[in-house]
Each structure stands twice: as structure tokens, then as C-alpha cells.
Amino acid sequence: MNDKSPDTTETDQLVLQNPVTRYPKISPPAEKQPGTGSDADLTPKADLGEKSYRGTGRLEGRRALITGGDSGIGAATAIAFAREGADVAITYLEQEQEDADKVVSLVEAATSVQAYDPSPTLLDYASTKAAINNFTKGLAQSLAPKGIRVNAVAPGPIWTPLQPSGGQLTEDLPEFGHDTALGRAGQPTEVAPVYVFLASPESSYVVGETLNVNGGSATTP
Numbered sequence: 001m002n003d004k005s006p007d008t009t010e011t012d013q014l015v016l017q018n019p020v021t022r023y024p025k026i027s028p029p030a031e032k033q034p035g036t037g038s039d040a041d042l043t044p045k046a047d048l049g050e051k052s053y054r055g056t057g058r059l060e061g062r063r064a065l066i067t068g069g070d071s072g073i074g075a076a077t078a079i080a081f082a083r084e085g086a087d088v089a090i091t092y093l094e095q096e097q098e099d100a101d102k103v104v105s106l107v108e109a110a111t112s113v114q115a116y117d118p119s120p121t122l123l124d125y126a127s128t129k130a131a132i133n134n135f136t137k138g139l140a141q142s143l144a145p146k147g148i149r150v151n152a153v154a155p156g157p158i159w160t161p162l163q164p165s166g167g168q169l170t171e172d173l174p175e176f177g178h179d180t181a182l183g184r185a186g187q188p189t190e191v192a193p194v195y196v197f198l199a200s201p202e203s204s205y206v207v208g209e210t211l212n213v214n215g216g217s218a219t220t221p
Helices: 072-083 094-110 129-146 170-175 192-199
Strands: 063-067 087-091 121-123 152-155 210-213
Touching (some): 063 072, 072 094, 072 192
Parallel strands (some): 063 087, 063 121, 152 210
């Protein structure tokens, strides 16, 4: 079993890879992190796309506000949006400053930082699929006539600070993600392209949908 941090130096998300072996199967230590957790303290480290996400200009001219953009899926999405050409703003808690500083530096390296515009694309993360479905469907129906599309993403076992700080299957951390069809936990950068797709013009006819990113889990989040 391979417990190494992901090696992201050779390939990116646009290179065809075997999804089973794209990232190693991890066995995280059972110790919990206090509070909301931190990417800086995560063992093994997660791949936020720092080296593995390659942008193609799919979100040029767009503005994005990403809540919880300091770590995990939010951070990976912020990096992906910036590399796709969007102007990105993130929100985070005061105790998450170290993680946020890292993400901000990566966003600044990817795109020019402009004054915040009050008409962003709003991305948020809901923790249960039931809440996602009920919220998403109703809001999508009411806003669609105005040209505003509402969709959601339901991540499965993705390796983020949420897990050791009280997230999914905390009691089974050493086995986290092993019961998926791919046999491993997912990485935050594997979820980010789904958000990119939903925010891009390519998904213009996708409304009120919940996209599951779960590695073939038998149970959905």
C-alpha cells in the first residue's frame, strides 16, 4: 500500500490516465485535527492542483466568489478557476489564514487581481446530498427564467481537512476511500473540473442537476 503524498509533477488533468492508479491509495493516520482542520497539517498532503491542474481559458472574463476557498475542494476550485482565466475571490475563517495565504498566492500567480465586482458566480459546498437535491432543484426552477443556472456537486470520499476534523467516515480514516470502485480516496483537484464545467458556457443546458464525484462509491454523499 502506498501512503505517499500524491506525485503531481508529471501529469495534469488533461492527460489520459488510469483512474485507479492516478493517485495512490492512502491510509491516513487515525488522529483527528482540531476545529475545521488545515491543509498545512494534513497527512498525507492533498493535491489541490498546484502542479496538476492545467487551464485552457474556459472561464476568461468570469468572476467567482468561492466560500471556504482556503483548503480542500474550495481551494482546488479557486486554483482551477484562476488558471481558467477567472477573477477569483475567496472567503475563509480567521484561523485558516495560513491555508488562505497559500491559495491567494497561487491565484495571484495565475491571473491578474482586480477590484472585486459585485456580480460574481457564487459557488458553495453543501454537506449532504438530500440538502443539495432539495435546495438545488427548487432554486434552479425559480431562477432559470432569468438566465441563472443553479447546479450542485456532491463529492464522495475526497481527501480534505474535513475528514480528520470530523467529516465523512472519521472513525475509518485509515481505510478512507478504500471501498470505492476505484479503490482509493479522491483528491480535491479531481473535483475542481466539475465546478469548472458547471461555471462554463459548455453546461448552458444543465440546470438543477447534482453531479456526483465519488469514485464509484456504493453509497452517495
